[in-house]
Amino acid sequence: CLVPLLSREAFVQALGRLGVPFVQCLAEADREIAGLANRWGCPVLSLDSDFCAFDLAGGYCPLSHFQxxxxxxxxxxxxxYVPARCFSVEKFCRHFGRLDKSLLPLFAVLNGNDYVEPAALEAFFRKAGRRGKHGRLQGLLSWLAQFAGPGEAVDSVLKCLKKHQREEMRGLLCAAMEDYTPSDVNLEDFFQKGRYECEAARKSGLPRWxxxxLAKGELAPFISDALILRSTFLHVQVENMQRPSAHSTALPIRQVIYGLLLKVPRNTEAASPSKQTNELPVVCEFDRLQKTLKKTFVQAASLPTDFCDDHFPLDKLTEVPMSCRLMLLLETLGVKMSFLESIPSHLQLPVAVTCYWIRCSEPKVKLHQLKALLLMIVSGELHSITNDPDPTIGRAEDDSIAYxxxxKWKEDKLQNKDFDLDAAHSFCQWQCCLQMGLYLNQLLCTPLSEPELSRLYNGTLVHRxxxxxKSTPSVENLxxxxxxxxxxxxVLLNTVES
Structure with a gap:
């Protein structure tokens, strides 16, 4: 299932508008969610069935079962209240007789997860006997019920494997089972004191800011992936698979991000010989090549002098003057602040990104595509004005009429199901540019205001x-x-065309 590229960013903004406190974990969040749920005595709400294997005091409520x-x-x-269902480990284990709940992590692992593939345990499953997905699950649970704990069960599993495989598999199984143990990280401290402390954070060596x-969601996981893993995954959209990935348009922006994150100080007298080079850091990107996944090594950009100065490593990036940070953002997008002065502040970033998109996209943006995008942005502004809950903000009657x-126009025209794949590809490129423009802006501590994404882009609307x-140019006067x-x-059209 493909979700819109900017879903995470729109969701984070929605949480902020609603005043919902949240924390963005540095690594896999399951264990920390389970730990917090047990600390608060709450159920976990999720679509992740892995929570069935956790010992949760409040249970697990699948979001798919909320009415x-x-x-x-x-x-x-x-x-x-909203009727829902709550999964209980105790009730589940009672259904299988004497099944001890401490065996559920092993049950989850034996069915395959990120560490252990079912194929590696094929010899065990052949001896277990039952066929079919549900038959195998029931057989495995009934088989596990005979053991007092996971150690004894693991020993029995390993007996089905060849001797030279056993110790390696034991290590894999034990490491994987740890992932189903609620974390002892005290996330409650984050909600009370605003500090997120965990082993992964301590080991990362990342600057405090x-x-x-990252914990507050002000930086995306893309940033921590580039910093810690030196690799990033670029999510595919509904685009033309015969063309280069839509993400290729935003490559220069990503290279600047990598340059900021991974820059090496020039004074390297005390550095190791391997670091005493002029080579720029490299990040491994995973992106599509037609319909296959491709790994590409991308070199970080060489930064302007202000940012190469040894006085401004990553941990001091927030101390770089705002004017310098703004200049780097605008230079990356290829616009000058004077061009944006007539644009409302919350639209300056998307307009700058649109200028970049027009200049860098391949094939070139068609005029109808550009106008459709700008009309969509205006429709979002009109929606905001006419639906603003603040009673002190006056609403012009002509705005209400226009809205x-x-x-009415949208209701009539959204029935049109025509789809232009090349136009879709172009709009995907714009979203990729906007995503990386947002990330660069966030990394530079938002020298430009962030737009409200839920109002800014609507894929169905922009296609219509x-x-x-194309058929009725007068729609421009909508x-x-x-x-x-x-x-x-x-103003928007004149700015991006200038």
């Missing part, structure tokens, strides 16, 4: 606008009832 459309009217102080920003006309513009929105559209 969101059936809100029930409760009595007393608890009020209304980077760790704090109602737009809603593009299709309509917001003519609102002088303010008409002016905004013209």
């Amino acid at each position: 969101w459309q059936s809100v029930a009217a409760g009595e007393g102080p608890r009020g209304c 980077v760790l704090d920003a 109602n006309e737009f809603l 606008l593009y299709q309509e513009l 917001f003519s009832s609102s002088p303010g929105m008409t002016q905004l559209y013209q």
Whole structure:
């Protein structure tokens, strides 16, 4: 299942708007979620069935079993509620007789996870006998029920393997089972004191401000992947698989990000010989080549003098003057601040990214694609103005008229199912550029305001606008009832075309 490229960023923004506290874990979050749930006595809400193997005091509630459309009217102080199901380890184990819950991590591992492939244990499953997915699961649980604990069960599993395989497999099984043990990291401290302390963070060697920003979701996991793993994974979208990956357009932006993250001080007299070189750091990127996954080594960009200065390594990046950080962002995107001065502050970053997209995309952006994108951005602005809950903000009558006309147009036109793959590819390129523009802006401590992503981009809408513009150019006047929105559209268009 493909999710929109900017889903994570839109979700983080939504949590912020709603005032929902959250923490972004540095590594796999399952163990830390389980630890916090047990500390608070709460169930875990998730779609990850791995939580069935955790010993959770409050149980596990699969999000797929929430009846969101059936809100029930409760009595007393608890009020209304959404019916759901809660998985209990104790009840599950009772269903299989004497099955000890400490054996569930081994059950999960034997069925295959990131560490142990089922094929590696094929000899064991052949002896277990049962066929079919459900038959094998039931047989495995019934078989595990005869053991008092995981140690005894592991020994029995290993007897089915050749002697030279046993110790290596024992290590793999034990390491994998650890992943189903609730963490002793006290995430409660983060929600109370704003500090995230864990072993992975201590071992990472990352600057304090980077760790704090990662925990607060102010920096994306892409940043920690590049810093710690020296590798990044670029997610595929609905794009033209015969063309180069949509992410290739944003490569120069990523290279600047890598340069900021991995730059080596020039004064290296005390450095090891391997570091006394002028070679730039390299990051391994995983991206698609047509329909296959390809690994590419990408060299970080050489940074301007201000950022190469040894006084500003990564841990001191926040001390670089704001004007220098803004200049690096704008130079990377190929725009000048003077071009953006007529643009509302919250749209300056997406407009700068759009200028970059027009200049760097291949094949070149078509005018109808550009206009569709800008009309979509204006529609988001109109929605914000007419639906702002703040009663002190006045709403012009012409904005309301324009918005109602737009809603009627959208209702009529969204039935059109025509799909242009090349246009989709171009809009994917824009999203890739916006994503990396956001990441660079965040890494530079937001010299430009962040746009509200849920209002900024709507894939279905931009495709419909593009299709309509090809056949009915007058759609460009969609917001003519609102002088303010008409002016905004013209300002945006003039800026990106200049």
